[in-house]
Amino acid sequence: MHTTIYGERTLTELDFSRLAKLFSGQLPTDLSDLLAATEIVASRDVPAKIVTMYSQVELVDTHTLRRQKLTVCFPGDAEPAAGFISVLSPVGLSLIGLAEGALARWHTPSGEKCSAEVASVIFQPEASGDYTT
Template identity: 35%
Template structure:
């Protein structure tokens, strides 16, 4: 996959517990899915890490629902970002271990990112809105 270093990626934010779990997940997937594993590890490394109570509500976190536009097609998509075992694209749940899922984590409403798709082509994804999942005890 190629990524244009000419355009800086926007700042991102992650929840500490999620960053730890995602690091473990990406490391475990290095052999089966090296490109996405590397993309996700790079994002975790550059993220500003916060406790869950300190993360802004407009940040894409695990289990949040994110609406975004693919600038190449102009199509708007809405997905809940989930762990691989919960993924079901037909039900609107996208895995963090897909190129798009790894690209969405940590972004805020209004931010855009150039991100490689499954074929290695860069696409601009622009976050329209973020809705956080209801908190469960």
């Protein structure tokens, strides 16, 4: 399924590099499109309200107003039941690089359209001084 990348995106150099190396560089179209459409910044220069890898965010579903906390992670660390979602999932791809207040949009595997506001970036590794996670 092809995902449309919505909104401005910002990635740290480290996140960009690690994501580009997934699949030995043979990236799925969705990830390749995301990487091509992002602004790249040094880890020390990323604004604290940008969703980076291992950021914990609070989302508000635009239809149900349900709040949910999620952490965007690499596929090997994904535990959806615990709130750790893979950056390669539709939700993960919709979140990575967005700013607090932005609208994340994605399609479920069954084709349903979903959207949620990034209400808060609760934790971002770079904002806490961790530039290597």
